[in-house]
Amino acid sequence: MHLVISVCLATFTGFSRAASAPSQLYSPLVAQKLLTTAQSVPNNPIQYPQYTSSDNGQWQYFPADYWTTGFLPASCYAMYTRFNSLCPNSSAANEFLELGRSLSTGEVPLEAYTTVGHDVGFLSFPFVDEAAVDKSNQTATTAVNTFATLLADRFNPIVGCTRSWDTSDPTNFQVIIDNMMNLQVLFDSEALTGNTTLRNIAMSHADKTMQNHVRPDGSSYHLVEYNSTTGAVIWRGTVQGYADNSTWTRGQAWGIYGFANSLCHDLDLIVAVYRNTQQTRYLDTSRQMASFYISQIPSDGIVPWDFNAPLDPPRPADSSAAMIATVGLLMLSQQEASLSPSNTSGAEYWNNAAIKLLSDNTEFAWKPEWQSLLSNGTVNNRDSPPNNLTGITYGDYYFVEAGNQLISMGLASCSSSNSTSPAPSSSQSPHHTSGAVRARRLWW
Numbered sequence: 071m072h073l074v075i076s077v078c079l080a081t082f083t084g085f086s087r088a089a090s091a092p093s094q095l096y097s098p099l100v101a102q103k104l105l106t107t108a109q110s111v112p113n114n115p116i117q118y119p120q121y122t123s124s125d126n127g128q129w130q131y132f133p134a135d136y137w138t139t140g141f142l143p144a145s146c147y148a149m150y151t152r153f154n155s156l157c158p159n160s161s162a163a164n165e166f167l168e169l170g171r172s173l174s175t176g177e178v179p180l181e182a183y184t185t186v187g188h189d190v191g192f193l194s195f196p197f198v199d200e201a202a203v204d205k206s207n208q209t210a211t212t213a214v215n216t217f218a219t220l221l222a223d224r225f226n227p228i229v230g231c232t233r234s235w236d237t238s239d240p241t242n243f244q245v246i247i248d249n250m251m252n253l254q255v256l257f258d259s260e261a262l263t264g265n266t267t268l269r270n271i272a273m274s275h276a277d278k279t280m281q282n283h284v285r286p287d288g289s290s291y292h293l294v295e296y297n298s299t300t301g302a303v304i305w306r307g308t309v310q311g312y313a314d315n316s317t318w319t320r321g322q323a324w325g326i327y328g329f330a331n332s333l334c335h336d337l338d339l340i341v342a343v344y345r346n347t348q349q350t351r352y353l354d355t356s357r358q359m360a361s362f363y364i365s366q367i368p369s370d371g372i373v374p375w376d377f378n379a380p381l382d383p384p385r386p387a388d389s390s391a392a393m394i395a396t397v398g399l400l401m402l403s404q405q406e407a408s409l410s411p412s413n414t415s416g417a418e419y420w421n422n423a424a425i426k427l428l429s430d431n432t433e434f435a436w437k438p439e440w441q442s443l444l445s446n447g448t449v450n451n452r453d454s455p456p457n458n459l460t461g462i463t464y465g466d467y468y469f470v471e472a473g474n475q476l477i478s479m480g481l482a483s484c485s486s487s488n489s490t491s492p493a494p495s496s497s498q499s500p501h502h503t504s505g506a507v508r509a510r511r512l513w514w
């Protein structure tokens with residue numbers, strides 16, 4: 071465990087700042103809107119915001135049994151972190167901590183029954199946060215361990231992966247690139263229980279995803295179907311992207327983040343680092359996916375929902391994919407700096423790319439008059455009608471995380487908020503494009 075700490079926890083300062091963080095990141099509106107949203111969720115039973123309407127920016131609420139439920143409580147914990155340690159304000163910190171705690175209680179019944187499949191990892195976020203605040207909180211540690219067990223139970227050793235989606239034909243074993251994000255709960259539970267099987271499952275899943283989802287040019291398939299009895303790949307394609315051979319932008323972002331995150335847990339790599347040798351398969355994969363992502367960003371800087379979607383008819387953007395990729399690039403940067411402290415150029419490159427991506431897409435999607443922080447997210451452009459041009463709870467969550475990470479890394483300061491006018495005009499109408507790291511981990 072000490073090796074893990076040494077490789078993945080470092081202080082990162084001194085990077086040059088070619089681009090600057092958008093001032094909206096620390097606008098007072100961020101706290102105001104999140105407080106209002108968190109205090110206004112329908113109760114009895116509790117419901118959670120998932121996305122907004124595309125015309126008036128009002129949150130649409132859903133019962134707890136959705137993959138997105140943890141993001142509002144996790145956003146409250148992220149704001150707690152901001153006000154507790156990054157930009158101290160004890161009353162705001164306490165208010166957000168209490169809201170994170172009360173909102174996460176609605177997830178507890180999901181430990182006994184949930185239909186979210188692999189997405190129990192996302193559900194675990196607020197409990198991981200709570201366990202980092204209060205290690206003695208049994209509700210939190212039980213939730214993390216229970217969600218990890220539910221994910222581990224979906225592991226098929228022949229395929230080498232955890233099953234993402236359930237299918238009517240159990241031989242059809244479906245794995246989506248998004249599943250990389252859910253591996254974190256396995257590592258977190260290992261840290262609590264010492265159960266190394268959980269790590270082995272996660273690493274096996276990451277290895278298979280690296281082999282079968284990531285194309286040679288660093289782009290990715292959304293969905294790979296395996297035969298559950300032979301382990302053979304039977305189909306590759308998409309469900310949420312434009313086409314089977316296209317790259318769905320949010321999936322690519324999940325991959326950048328997921329592989330950079332898996333690095334921290336790769337014992338072979340950690341041993342290799344101490345031997346001063348190279349063993350960097352997840353680093354290489356995250357780099358490759360990040361390079362592809364950056365190479366596909368159109369000249370206006372705004373990421374479309376799928377990099378290969380045609381320009382005509384105009385394609386909607388996905389601000390959530392931009393926010394997830396931003397935090398993934400910042401995590402990749404931190405891994406570069408951690409693995410090779412004398413070589414700052416790699417880390418700096420990803421930092422600059424992250425900040426530009428964040429700035430361009432925040433300027434574009436920031437929406438003061440909506441309940442969400444951002445607009446122009448695409449939930450699923452393949453829905454009928456397409457669900458796009460909305461605010462999205464995970465887009466807002468990764469926006470807050472990006473703000474926290476930049477402060478932690480010495481790349482932005484809380485004082486940015488003082489110079490931010492509270493309501494920068496948001497002239498953009500719903501747009502069609504032209505062309506941290508989770509800061510709190512149980513194993514830290």
Ligand code: GLY
Pocket residue numbers: 137248310320449
């Ligand atoms: N994990 C589902 C999505 O990103 O839409």
